[in-house]
Amino acid sequence: MGMAVLAGALTGCGSGGSPSASAAPPTATSAASRTGQPSPEDSSPSHGSKGSQGSLAGKVIVVDPGHNGGNAAHPEIINKKVDVYNGRKACNTTGTSTDDNYSEHAFTWDVATRLVKILRAKGAKVVLTRPNDTGVGPCVDERARIGNRAHADAVLAIHGDGAPAKGHGFHIIEPAPIKGHNESIIAPSRRLGGDMRDAFHQGTGIPYSTYLGKNGIDVRSDLGGLNVSTRPAVFIECGNMRNPGDAAKMKSPQGRQKMAEALANGFAKYLG
Ligand SMILES: [Zn+2]
Numbered sequence: 001m002g003m004a005v006l007a008g009a010l011t012g013c014g015s016g017g018s019p020s021a022s023a024a025p026p027t028a029t030s031a032a033s034r035t036g037q038p039s040p041e042d043s044s045p046s047h048g049s050k051g052s053q054g055s056l057a058g059k060v061i062v063v064d065p066g067h068n069g070g071n072a073a074h075p076e077i078i079n080k081k082v083d084v085y086n087g088r089k090a091c092n093t094t095g096t097s098t099d100d101n102y103s104e105h106a107f108t109w110d111v112a113t114r115l116v117k118i119l120r121a122k123g124a125k126v127v128l129t130r131p132n133d134t135g136v137g138p139c140v141d142e143r144a145r146i147g148n149r150a151h152a153d154a155v156l157a158i159h160g161d162g163a164p165a166k167g168h169g170f171h172i173i174e175p176a177p178i179k180g181h182n183e184s185i186i187a188p189s190r191r192l193g194g195d196m197r198d199a200f201h202q203g204t205g206i207p208y209s210t211y212l213g214k215n216g217i218d219v220r221s222d223l224g225g226l227n228v229s230t231r232p233a234v235f236i237e238c239g240n241m242r243n244p245g246d247a248a249k250m251k252s253p254q255g256r257q258k259m260a261e262a263l264a265n266g267f268a269k270y271l272g
Contacts, residue, residue, distance in 0.1 A: 057123030067095035096162025114260035140224030167211030175226035203262025
């Protein structure tokens with residue numbers, strides 16, 4: 001049972017070629033237009049008190065929205081293998097989606113866009129690993145190297161999971177040590193992960209994952225984004241897109257704004 005659940009979870013976020021992937025481009029387009037709506041600010045209580053949450057002036061933050069809108073149409077690019085030090089992994093994947101085809105890449109792009117706006121308002125220098133939700137890639141190792149080259153003080157990769165439908169909740173993924181490569185980031189990434197876990201839980205009310213990790217934290221050695229990083233880095237799986245309750249929160253613009261504000265608070269806690 002445990003193995004089956006784990007395999008399902010890895011498939012959801014980490015594999016390409018699911019039937020729903022072909023429906024991703026139109027979903028991305030509609031999500032992009034939603035991103036342009038002014039509603040986030042209207043519903044954002046943090047805007048009136050952005051100075052009180054602590055300044056992030058001078059901090060360099062890299063935000064990595066998982067997957068990309070053009071990935072499904074370009075398997076010849078994203079299926080190429082890249083070196084992640086303890087093995088080779090696909091350059092990138094299509095990601096998962098909700099049962100009604102709200103795609104993970106559109107979700108991560110929307111949350112990232114909202115998060116970047118908040119972080120920049122607090123004075124942080126923010127680097128996104130991709131400029132839009134219509135391109136292909138970048139590969140997982142390159143996403144990590146973007147953070148390395150930027151000398152990021154903290155790196156967050158945003159994802160949504162595709163686990164069996166009865167599992168729900170969010171979890172943070174922290175790096176496991178890869179000898180000779182990322183040992184220096186293990187301790188700070190643990191702190192970053194704990195701060196993100198607490199901030200996300202408090203800010204969104206979303207419970208810890210019922211199907212993976214312990215107290216909302218998982219540790220993995222198979223993610224290029226963590227193996228190749230030389231800067232403190234964690235992933236978040238914001239929810240299970242195959243679970244109806246989680247999917248409703250992830251499809252809601254208000255839900256995504258809450259998530260973005262919570263993640264900004266996690267950065268402020270870690271970097272403050
Ligand atoms: Zn993902």
